[in-house]
Amino acid sequence: MRALLNQRLLTLAVLAVIISLLPFVFPSSYYFRVASLVWVSALAAIGLNILMGQAGQVSLGHAAFFGIGAYAVAIGPTHLGIPPWAALLIGAILSSVLAYLVGRPILRLKGHYLAIATLGLGVLVALVISTESRWTGGPDGMPVERLTLFGWRVSGSYTWYWVTGALLLVGTWIALNLDETPTGRAFRALHDSEVAAQVVGVDVARFKLQAFVIAAVYASLAGSALAFMNGFINPDQAGFIHSVELVTIVVLGGLGSVVGSIVGAAVLVTLPQALTVFHEYEHLLLGLIIIVSMIFMRNGIVPSLSGLFLRRARS
Amino acid sequence: MKSKATLKILLAAGVMGFGLSEGALAQNSVKIGSVLSVTGPSSFLGEPEDKTLRIYVDKINAAGGVAGKKIELVIYDDGGDANKARTFATRLIEDDEVVAMVGGTTTGATMAMIPVFEDAKIPFISLAGAIEVIDPVRKFVFKTPHTDKMACEKIFEDLKKRNLTKIGLISGTDGFGASMRAQCVKVAPNYGMQIVADENYGPRDSDMTAQLTKIKNTAGVQAVVNPGFGQGPAIVTRNYAQLGMNSIPFYQSHGVASKSFIELAGAAAEGVRLPAAALLVGDKLPESDPQKKVVTEYKQAYESATKQPVSTFGGHAYDGLFILVEAMKRANSTDPQKVRDEIEKTKGFVGTGGIVNMSPTDHLGLDLSAFRVLEIKGGDWNLVASGS
Numbered sequence: 001m002r003a004l005l006n007q008r009l010l011t012l013a014v015l016a017v018i019i020s021l022l023p024f025v026f027p028s029s030y031y032f033r034v035a036s037l038v039w040v041s042a043l044a045a046i047g048l049n050i051l052m053g054q055a056g057q058v059s060l061g062h063a064a065f066f067g068i069g070a071y072a073v074a075i076g077p078t079h080l081g082i083p084p085w086a087a088l089l090i091g092a093i094l095s096s097v098l099a100y101l102v103g104r105p106i107l108r109l110k111g112h113y114l115a116i117a118t119l120g121l122g123v124l125v126a127l128v129i130s131t132e133s134r135w136t137g138g139p140d141g142m143p144v145e146r147l148t149l150f151g152w153r154v155s156g157s158y159t160w161y162w163v164t165g166a167l168l169l170v171g172t173w174i175a176l177n178l179d180e181t182p183t184g185r186a187f188r189a190l191h192d193s194e195v196a197a198q199v200v201g202v203d204v205a206r207f208k209l210q211a212f213v214i215a216a217v218y219a220s221l222a223g224s225a226l227a228f229m230n231g232f233i234n235p236d237q238a239g240f241i242h243s244v245e246l247v248t249i250v251v252l253g254g255l256g257s258v259v260g261s262i263v264g265a266a267v268l269v270t271l272p273q274a275l276t277v278f279h280e281y282e283h284l285l286l287g288l289i290i291i292v293s294m295i296f297m298r299n300g301i302v303p304s305l306s307g308l309f310l311r312r313a314r315s
Numbered sequence: 316m317k318s319k320a321t322l323k324i325l326l327a328a329g330v331m332g333f334g335l336s337e338g339a340l341a342q343n344s345v346k347i348g349s350v351l352s353v354t355g356p357s358s359f360l361g362e363p364e365d366k367t368l369r370i371y372v373d374k375i376n377a378a379g380g381v382a383g384k385k386i387e388l389v390i391y392d393d394g395g396d397a398n399k400a401r402t403f404a405t406r407l408i409e410d411d412e413v414v415a416m417v418g419g420t421t422t423g424a425t426m427a428m429i430p431v432f433e434d435a436k437i438p439f440i441s442l443a444g445a446i447e448v449i450d451p452v453r454k455f456v457f458k459t460p461h462t463d464k465m466a467c468e469k470i471f472e473d474l475k476k477r478n479l480t481k482i483g484l485i486s487g488t489d490g491f492g493a494s495m496r497a498q499c500v501k502v503a504p505n506y507g508m509q510i511v512a513d514e515n516y517g518p519r520d521s522d523m524t525a526q527l528t529k530i531k532n533t534a535g536v537q538a539v540v541n542p543g544f545g546q547g548p549a550i551v552t553r554n555y556a557q558l559g560m561n562s563i564p565f566y567q568s569h570g571v572a573s574k575s576f577i578e579l580a581g582a583a584a585e586g587v588r589l590p591a592a593a594l595l596v597g598d599k600l601p602e603s604d605p606q607k608k609v610v611t612e613y614k615q616a617y618e619s620a621t622k623q624p625v626s627t628f629g630g631h632a633y634d635g636l637f638i639l640v641e642a643m644k645r646a647n648s649t650d651p652q653k654v655r656d657e658i659e660k661t662k663g664f665v666g667t668g669g670i671v672n673m674s675p676t677d678h679l680g681l682d683l684s685a686f687r688v689l690e691i692k693g694g695d696w697n698l699v700a701s702g703s
Contacts, residue, residue, distance in 0.1 A: 030409035033402055131488060139490035140422045140445060141397060157405065226398070232427045234397045273402070276391055283354065 008176045011259060015172060019165040023158075032157040034273055039164035040226050042265035043171045045249040046258055047218020050175060052247070053256030054184060055211035056191035057107065058115045061122020062246050065095045065216040067129055067238020069223030070144075074233050075135055077145040084147045088224045092217050099216035100209065107208040110194075122243050130235040141234025144227045160229045167225060168262070171218060175258045178214075187211055191256070219246075252290065254300025263301050345384040345649040347372070347639065348391075348413035350403045350428065351442075352420035355395030359573075361420040363617075363629030364442055365390060368417065370620045371636055381643045389413060393424055400424035404431040414649045417635040419443050422490060429456055438655040440635040442628070444570075445494045449678040455655055457678040459634040459668055460627075461569060461592070461685055463495035463542070464502060469590035469686040470540055470566045471499075471506035473699070479537040479564060483512035483530040485523065485551060487543035491570050492518075495542035511536055518547055524554045531560055539563055544570040549579035556583035564588065569686070573626050577694055588699065590686040592627045594667045595696050609665050630667030638664055638671065 019039075026032055044066055051057050072091025076082035082090065106117040130139045147154040154163060178184045186207045189197035198204050227233045236242065245268065253264025271289065275282045297304035349368055352361035372388045380386060389411045393400035400419070407413045408431060415438045419425035425443040432439035432455050439456050441448050446462040474482065482503075486496035492515070503510055512533040514526035530536055539560070541551050548571045555565055567576075567589040577584050593600060597610035613633055614625045641664065642657035643649055661680060664671040669685025688699040 028409040030402075030406045033405045033409075037398075037402060133493050138488075138493045140447075140494065141426060143426070230398065230401055230427060231430050232397070232401070234423045234427070236396055236423075237398065272399070273406070282392070 008180070011176060012169065012173055015259075015262070016169060019169070023161070029157040032161040034270060036157065036160045036164045036229060037226075038262075038266045038269045039161075039168040040222050040229070041246075041249060041269055042262040043164070043168050043225070044219045044222035044246055045253070045261035045265050046168075046171050046175045047215040047222070048246050049250045049253075049256065049258065049261045050178065050187070050218070051211045051215035052250050053254075053260075054179065054187035054191060055208055056187075056194075057208055057211065058118070058247070059212070059215065059243075060115050060119040060240075060247065061125070061243050062118070062215065062219055063238050063240070063242035064122040064125035065099065065219035066223035066226075066242065066246075067125055067235070068095045068098065069220030070227035070233045070237050071129060071136060071223075072220070073147075073224045073227050074142050074144040078142070079135060084145055084228070085149060088147075088221070088228075091224050092220045095216040095220035096213045099213045103209045103212040104205075107205060107212060119240070119243075122238075122240055126235055126238045126240065129238050136235070139235055141232060143232050144230065146231060147228040154228065155231075160225075164225055164229070167221065171221075172258055172262070179258070183207065183210065248290070252293065252300060254303040257300060257302045260300050260302035267301070343384055344387045345381065345643070346387045346389055346411055346413040347636075348389045348407035348411060348416045349418035350391050350393050350400050350407065350416070350420075350424065351418050352395040352424065353390075353392040355393075357395045357421050359626075360442075360628045361392070361395075363623075363626050364418070364420060364632035365392075366621050367617060367629040367632040368636060370616060371633060374616075375640060381640050382647050382649055384649060386640075390418075393420075395421065395424070397421075397423040397427040401427040401431060404428040408432070408435045408437055413437065414651050415639055415643075415654055416440065417442070417632065417639055422448065422494070425458075429453060432456065436655075437651050438639070438658055440639055440658070442631045442635060444491065446498065447494075452676060452678050457635075457638070457658055457673070459638065459666065459671075459679075460631045461590075461668060461681055462498070462679065463491070463568070464498040465681065465683060465686060466495060466569045466590050467499040467502050467540075467542075468506070469683055469688065470568075470588075471502065471508050472683065473588065473590075473688050474508065474538055474564075474566075475506050477538075477564070480507055481509050481511050481535045481537045483514070483533060483536040483539045484510055485512075485514045485516065485526055485530060485539060485541050485543075487518055487545075487547045488515050489518040489544055489547075491544035492542050492547070495568055495570070499540065499542060516547060516551070518545060520547065521550060522554065523547075523551045524558060527551070527554050527558055527560065531558060531563075536563060538566065540566045540568075542568050542570070544568075546579060549576055552580040552587060553583045561586065569627070572689075574624055577691060584691045584694075586690065586692070588688055588690045591689050591696070592630060592668050592685065593687055594625065594627050594630045596687065596689060596698050599696075599698055605665055605670065606667070610667050613667050627667070634664075634666035634668050634671070637666065 048062050051059055069091040073084055073087045076087025077084050102121055109117055129136050186202045189202050194204055249264035249268050254260030275285050351365050353365045372386050376385045391403035417440045419428055419441040422443040422445040425441040425448050441458040444460050446464050448458045486492040512530040516523045541548050548567055565587050567587055569591050572591040572595055593606045594610045597614050600607045617625045638661055642654050646653040646657040659673050661671055661673040669681045671680040673680035689696045690699050
């Protein structure tokens, strides 16, 4: 147990050190912006990884919760006069309630049915957001009021780098801890074999639902953070493509690996920026890199590489 | 990129002691940035914009550049994603250190990028359609395409001439359709128009006969207007003919102003009217028309370089680039603040979209004369003589 705790602390410490040292090598605030985007995507991916990696369920509509979080902080202050920070909480609560209500029937489904049901949920939410233009500004999106905390106006790439970095640290800490709680162990049991989990007395439906709600809250908070950071939001963030991106981050980084989600996000966010020098071959190369890494690192980047190092260390 | 970044850091560290900067190396060029949707769902807009900018920057540089400097064009593809557009906008300003920007294919991407340019005080000439880009006026933001409000006004002006006042609307629920519908509803009373039917359809619907039947059965509809974009309007036009509604005058928007609309709608498009830029009918303009020279030259340059038919969208990029270049020439400087001031003073600039007269309260500078009313006849665009 002690060793485990140390390992968790070590992971967290390394992440904290990376976040605080990166600014020393960043030449301009553009790099801060890209890094903040990595932290935000990683936060959403860590949540989704709890559902996919730990509880073994697929969600193809996860951007819906991201969108709810983002639009909560856009609509709340603009149309209803709710303070931005309260809107953030309301978004998280709305997401968890929706995940709970929708998850109850959906999570009794298995395999492809579950994937299709979550896909449907994602499409529905995106549709509502782009159609209810009176509230959401329609397909062109809407501006978001800046976040103010105790009279401090949170804006600028530097500030958001630290805010999103801190959010990611907290999110990582919770996810790492969850892994070692009875709930986390129940998730793992679910992932390995639902039947076996049921036999040893795990309430399968309840734990699936819990994982779904946790994942929704993560995505919602990440969505709110992005909306505040950009000062602008449009329905793309709640759309199907974004859902696929989140799933790709999780799978690419490594199912069940918290660090993997962060690495996956880093790769998927920075790669398109790095590949712009290739102009029209950009998308081709992006696809190629993802395909190649999935072929040679079938379990995802982090689990594959750490497995490799462990084997090397032993021999 | 990674190696480039590392190299940059090493370079920066290396030259720090000498007090040199990268700027010293690039003194003889001026960087103009652009973020366009070259791929993705809006690529039919972004691609001609991208090609137009590249063709004309090469031409300008071959002719000696601007204000004594060669233009270095930096184009990023946002794939139609507003969030990516915003990141690239930051990159243009922070990393590439551009002095001005001509780009922003969609309204969504433009709106997401505006705060970045306003904060950095860098002039931004947008290529997006909706009126909210320049209304309210923002100090550093300009745009070249006609607004949807102007399209509504032009249509209503033509309807008024024909003494038709009761109209039915059928609009797409996409960004373009929804925005133009709202503008049409807003300006209708100014022209004594009465909207007696108001229907809509999803951007991917494949049949609109139900909505059209409803309009057909509404008593007193004298004309139908279809604010829409992409393939939707072509389907509406086909359904319109299938329902035998041809006796009721039918108006499309400037959103269908490309040859592919006529191809998709086929014979059903006969008799449809729409407001569009002079570029589409360049060869049919009278010699006396001030825009004749600009639009025929642009059409020829674009078509010979790309072997593709010209579209009004690429024309918006042409206008944006030359408004910027002429402002730089007048200012004889590439200082963003001075260039901004000169862009605002643009007067009598003849572009593909119309004649541009900007002012501190008007960052578009086009009036209704920029639009021509066209009628589709014999599978081609035809100018409608005023008053008919």
